[in-house]
Amino acid sequence: MKKILDKVKSRVDSAEVFYVKSHSTEIGYEGWKLKRSSVVQKEGYSLRVVKNGKIGFAATTDPNGIDQMIDNAVATAEFGEQVDIQFPGAQEFKRPDIFDEAVTALSIEDLIGYGKTFIGFCERYRGIADLMFEAHKTLITAKIANTSGLDDGYSKTVLSWGGYLNRVKEGDVFMIGDGSGSTHLPNLEEELRKMTEPFHRKMELAEEIVTVPSGRMPVVFDPKGSMVLLLPIRAGINGRSVYTRSTPLVDKEGEKIFDEKLTIYDDGTLDRRVGTSPFDDEGLAKRRIDIVDKGVFKSFVFDMVTAAKSGRQSNGCGERGIFNPPSPSLSNLAVATGNTPKDEMIASIDEGLLVEGVLGLGQGNILSGAFSNPVGTAFKIEKGQLVGRVKNASIAGNIYSDLREISAIGDEQSLVYGSLLVPFIRVDSLNVAS
Amino acid sequence: MRERLKKALEKAEGYVEIRVEDSTNSSIAYRNGEIDKISAGTDVGGCVRALAKGGGWGLVHFNSLDNLEKRVEEAIISSKAIQPEEPIELAKVAPVDIEIRAEVEDDPREHSLEEKHRIIKEYDEVLRGSAERLIDTSTTYGDSFSKVFFANTEGSYFLRERMDVLLAVRAMARDGDNVQSGHDSWTSRSTFANVKGKEEHVAHVGQIADQLLDAEEVKAGKYTVILDPRLAGVFIHEAFGHLSESDHIMDNPQAREMMELGRRFGPKELNVIEDGTVEPALRGTIVVDDEGVMCKKNYLIKDGVLVGRIHNRETAAKMGEELTGNARAQSYLSPPIVRMTNTAIENGTVPFEDMIADIELGVYCIDSYGGQTMVENFSFSAGHGFMIRDGKIAEMVRNVVLQGNLFQTLMNIEAIGNDFVWAKGGGNCGKGGQLAKVSFGSPHIRIKDVIIGGR
Numbered sequence: 081m082k083k084i085l086d087k088v089k090s091r092v093d094s095a096e097v098f099y100v101k102s103h104s105t106e107i108g109y110e111g112w113k114l115k116r117s118s119v120v121q122k123e124g125y126s127l128r129v130v131k132n133g134k135i136g137f138a139a140t141t142d143p144n145g146i147d148q149m150i151d152n153a154v155a156t157a158e159f160g161e162q163v164d165i166q167f168p169g170a171q172e173f174k175r176p177d178i179f180d181e182a183v184t185a186l187s188i189e190d191l192i193g194y195g196k197t198f199i200g201f202c203e204r205y206r207g208i209a210d211l212m213f214e215a216h217k218t219l220i221t222a223k224i225a226n227t228s229g230l231d232d233g234y235s236k237t238v239l240s241w242g243g244y245l246n247r248v249k250e251g252d253v254f255m256i257g258d259g260s261g262s263t264h265l266p267n268l269e270e271e272l273r274k275m276t277e278p279f280h281r282k283m284e285l286a287e288e289i290v291t292v293p294s295g296r297m298p299v300v301f302d303p304k305g306s307m308v309l310l311l312p313i314r315a316g317i318n319g320r321s322v323y324t325r326s327t328p329l330v331d332k333e334g335e336k337i338f339d340e341k342l343t344i345y346d347d348g349t350l351d352r353r354v355g356t357s358p359f360d361d362e363g364l365a366k367r368r369i370d371i372v373d374k375g376v377f378k379s380f381v382f383d384m385v386t387a388a389k390s391g392r393q394s395n396g397c398g399e400r401g402i403f404n405p406p407s408p409s410l411s412n413l414a415v416a417t418g419n420t421p422k423d424e425m426i427a428s429i430d431e432g433l434l435v436e437g438v439l440g441l442g443q444g445n446i447l448s449g450a451f452s453n454p455v456g457t458a459f460k461i462e463k464g465q466l467v468g469r470v471k472n473a474s475i476a477g478n479i480y481s482d483l484r485e486i487s488a489i490g491d492e493q494s495l496v497y498g499s500l501l502v503p504f505i506r507v508d509s510l511n512v513a514s
Numbered sequence: 515m516r517e518r519l520k521k522a523l524e525k526a527e528g529y530v531e532i533r534v535e536d537s538t539n540s541s542i543a544y545r546n547g548e549i550d551k552i553s554a555g556t557d558v559g560g561c562v563r564a565l566a567k568g569g570g571w572g573l574v575h576f577n578s579l580d581n582l583e584k585r586v587e588e589a590i591i592s593s594k595a596i597q598p599e600e601p602i603e604l605a606k607v608a609p610v611d612i613e614i615r616a617e618v619e620d621d622p623r624e625h626s627l628e629e630k631h632r633i634i635k636e637y638d639e640v641l642r643g644s645a646e647r648l649i650d651t652s653t654t655y656g657d658s659f660s661k662v663f664f665a666n667t668e669g670s671y672f673l674r675e676r677m678d679v680l681l682a683v684r685a686m687a688r689d690g691d692n693v694q695s696g697h698d699s700w701t702s703r704s705t706f707a708n709v710k711g712k713e714e715h716v717a718h719v720g721q722i723a724d725q726l727l728d729a730e731e732v733k734a735g736k737y738t739v740i741l742d743p744r745l746a747g748v749f750i751h752e753a754f755g756h757l758s759e760s761d762h763i764m765d766n767p768q769a770r771e772m773m774e775l776g777r778r779f780g781p782k783e784l785n786v787i788e789d790g791t792v793e794p795a796l797r798g799t800i801v802v803d804d805e806g807v808m809c810k811k812n813y814l815i816k817d818g819v820l821v822g823r824i825h826n827r828e829t830a831a832k833m834g835e836e837l838t839g840n841a842r843a844q845s846y847l848s849p850p851i852v853r854m855t856n857t858a859i860e861n862g863t864v865p866f867e868d869m870i871a872d873i874e875l876g877v878y879c880i881d882s883y884g885g886q887t888m889v890e891n892f893s894f895s896a897g898h899g900f901m902i903r904d905g906k907i908a909e910m911v912r913n914v915v916l917q918g919n920l921f922q923t924l925m926n927i928e929a930i931g932n933d934f935v936w937a938k939g940g941g942n943c944g945k946g947g948q949l950a951k952v953s954f955g956s957p958h959i960r961i962k963d964v965i966i967g968g969r
Contacts, residue, residue, distance in 0.1 A: 110761075110765065111764070111765030111766065112765075113598055113599065113765070114570055114596045114597075114598065115570060115571065115596075115598075116570070116571055116573065116596075116849070117570060117571070117572050117573070117592040117593070117595050117596050118571075118572070118573035118574065118575065118592060118849070119573070119574045119575070119588055119589075119592060120574075120575040120576075120847065121574070121575065121576045121577065121578070122559075122575070122576075122577055122847070123577050123578075124557075124577065136552070137551070137552065137553040138553055138554050138555060139553065139555040140555060140556045140557070141556070141557050141558055141559055141577045142556050142557070142558040142577075143577075143578065145556040145558070148556055149555075149556070152553075152554035152555070153554075155554070155627060156552040156553060156554060156627065158627075158628075159542070159549060159552050159627060159628070159631040160549060160552055161548060161549045161550065161551075161552075162548075162549075188592065188595045189595065192595065192596075210765065210766045210769075246766075247768075248766060248768030248769050248772060248889065249768055252890075253888060253889035253890060253891075255888065321650075324545070324546055324649060324650040324686075325649055325650075325688075326649050326650040326686050326688065326693065328691055328693070403553070403555050403557070404553075405551060405553065439886045439887070439888050439891060439892075439893045440884070440885060440886040440893040440894075440895070440915075441886070442884075443883065443884035443885065443886060443893070443895050444883065444884065444895045444913070444915065445693060445694065445695060445913075447686075447693060448691070448692070448693040449691075450913070452913065452915050452967050453893065454891060454893045454917050454967070456888050471891070472891070472917075472919075474893075474917060474967050476967060480691065513734055513967060
């Protein structure tokens with residue numbers, strides 16, 4: 081890292097080298113059988129330079145390509161973006177607990193063992209549904225150094241898993257499943273048992289296909305289903321859309337935009353969570369960011385460049401891969417819990433929908449807040465009871481109008497994709513078409 | 515490289531293949547009149563895939579090419595860790611020995627960064643000046659040149675080069691809370707010149723975004739629709755093509771039944787093909803796949819009847835069907851899986867004027883803004899649309915989301931146009947976390963009883 085900086089610094093105003101190395105082992109089951117086992121050893125460098133106030137960028141995975149990378153970075157700076165950024169200097173970072181020896185010690189056989197455990201819990205669906213299971217363990221080493229004196233790094237472990245059942249019957253398809261992740265080795269047998277617990281009831285409900293009338297009705301979003309609502313929010317708070325003034329949230333900081341029951345935050349400092357690290361990929365400390373507080377919009381998320389272009393400060397949300405310059409990204413997004421148990425949420429509905437997943441997630445113009453999606457996994461609620469599965473229906477709306485009134489938020493959060501913490505959310509009047 | 519790969523395979527037991535990729539790329543992006551990204555990279559890496567006797571697929575992906583023999587050993591260890599109940603068989607294929615060179619007329623690497631920068635900057639100006647209410651514009655240029663070297667223990671060797679050059683533009687317009695967008699892209703496998711002379715098309719993208727602000731939302735309901743060739747191509751790729759991927763069908767008796775060869779899928783005029791050999795090269799043209807199987811033109815639907823599907827060596831052996839040349843890996847970081855290449859609805863006979871003439875009320879759906887399928891159910895957003903009233907194209911509408919059941923929808927195809935084109939833009943198809951460069955083609959098609967969602 082030092083060597084690269086030494087080589088480039090006389091040719092530019094300032095420079096930053098980012099290095100990432102990852103070593104992961106993965107296994108995959110398909111059709112009830114272990115199908116894949118792989119090892120991935122990746123490493124590469126990327127170099128960002130500022131020359132005459134303009135930014136240049138280049139990257140390489142070729143250990144013999146460092147000099148080429150330096151030349152490329154200097155060459156691109158001639159046409160680069162004119163932005164006033166100062167690379168941060170060295171600082172004492174708080175070190176969250178994101179490394180677990182036990183994860184690095186996992187062998188291929190251990191991962192295969194988890195697959196067998198999952199199959200054990202799903203045995204009753206053999207011949208009825210197709211089974212898929214994946215487990216990955218990864219050791220990541222990240223380093224960053226710049227001409228302001230920062231030269232730091234961290235190591236992190238990530239274990240992630242996911243298991244799915246896919247039932248195809250007379251042209252009808254029903255898919256259920258779940259997955260999660262952690263930086264530490266949990267009691268995975270227990271996690272998998274809990275994960276498969278709801279499968280039985282859902283398979284039963286899926287036998288009964290019911291219809292819903294078109295019109296506005298109460299809709300309960302399960303933590304996975306609520307991605308429909310969170311994706312437009314995630315797009316709307318991205319610092320990139322601030323200076324372009326393309327987000328409806330422009331100039332709305334401090335304004336009440338949603339129901340006061342809704343509080344959303346991002347926290348990249350939490351121990352043992354996959355989105356956590358001591359600093360972001362530009363060397364700024366991670367922190368908790370209040371995005372929506374009791375319905376009031378509080379903050380966008382910025383990296384250094386989007387912040388500078390918006391006349392703001394980065395709030396430590398720069399994320400990058402080897403071949404891409406940083407861009408604003410969330411670490412561990414969470415929706416704060418409310419006070420309604422999920423059973424109660426459903427029990428008080430006369431006629432409505434429970435949505436666990438939709439098709440076409442993120443498609444269409446989500447930046448405007450709009451969503452319009454056919455339901456993927458959804459169940460009808462009748463007189464407080466789940467009565468069957470709903471197909472061929474769709475939900476549509478716009479978060480900036482439909483989340484002005486939220487009737488209840490669940491009293492428990494669930495981990496979605498290993499990094500999002502989300503409770504059940506109930507909206508009393510949402511447009512359903514069937 | 516041929517010798518290095520062969521040497522690394524000398525002591526290998528069972529089936530082993532090595533794929534090494536060496537690529538360079540550069541990209542320039544303008545956003546709202548300012549440079550947004552300019553970068554250049556070199557990427558080198560490899561993948562060893564092993565199938566030990568009685569084992570499963572063992573894979574090792576790596577950046578460092580220093581010790582290929584060691585990577586081969588690691589892959590064999592991975593392979594032995596898996597003990598499938600039934601042994602994995604590979605369909606027999608004659609060893610290939612072929613070098614496929616990129617046929618480049620005008621090499622982007624011979625054009626200066628300064629020139630590329632100037633062209634993109636000018637397009638961005640054209641785009642920004644194309645309409646009044648644009649709030650966000652982006653213009654992206656990218657080129658890449660890659661070499662893939664492949665060798666396996668059966669004696670196959672290939673070198674496959676490809677060059678790609680891309681221009682993509684996107685515009686967003688806003689009026690109060692109403693935000694609309696337009697996009698387009700142009701790709702070439704042979705010439706830098708393809709990014710030049712696109713001023714009018716670039717301006718059109720901004721105009722569409724602006725016009726959509728004033729368009730009414732389409733009224734939800736069931737309509738007779740006409741899909742433009744691009745949307746029809748995306749539709750056949752997404753909604754039908756993915757179901758033809760044998761890796762999903764192979765171990766799933768229900769899916770096998772659903773995709774039984776001989777089943778009627780559409781009217782007798784409907785022919786759907788998959789072809790990785792189309793020349794001049796399209797994005798999906800690969801000639802030889804990532805298992806060393808030569809590509810060919812494959813019919814999936816012929817005269818409305820399902821007649822084929824796409825395979826890799828494992829699925830073809832297991833299902834006892836012919837190889838099609840559809841094993842593709844995004845890069846050295848990915849295993850080859852069953853993927854589409856160039857997918858198309860073949861040309862029909864109905865002129866557009868005849869297709870539209872007797873539609874009293876319908877929707878003309880143009881371009882694609884993304885879509886998703888869950889086996890037989892699909893949902894697609896058109897870029898935009900026009901109402902069809904009394905046989906004529908009427909006012910523009912927005913938020914045109916098509917939904918439905920694939921089997922019903924294919925059976926409801928009423929007319930296939932005589933104006934076939936391969937989409938000019940770039941398509942990246944996602945599956946199993948991998949992107950594959952693909953193309954799609956179609957003439958206009960007319961379908962009855964399509965559900966259009968909306969407010």
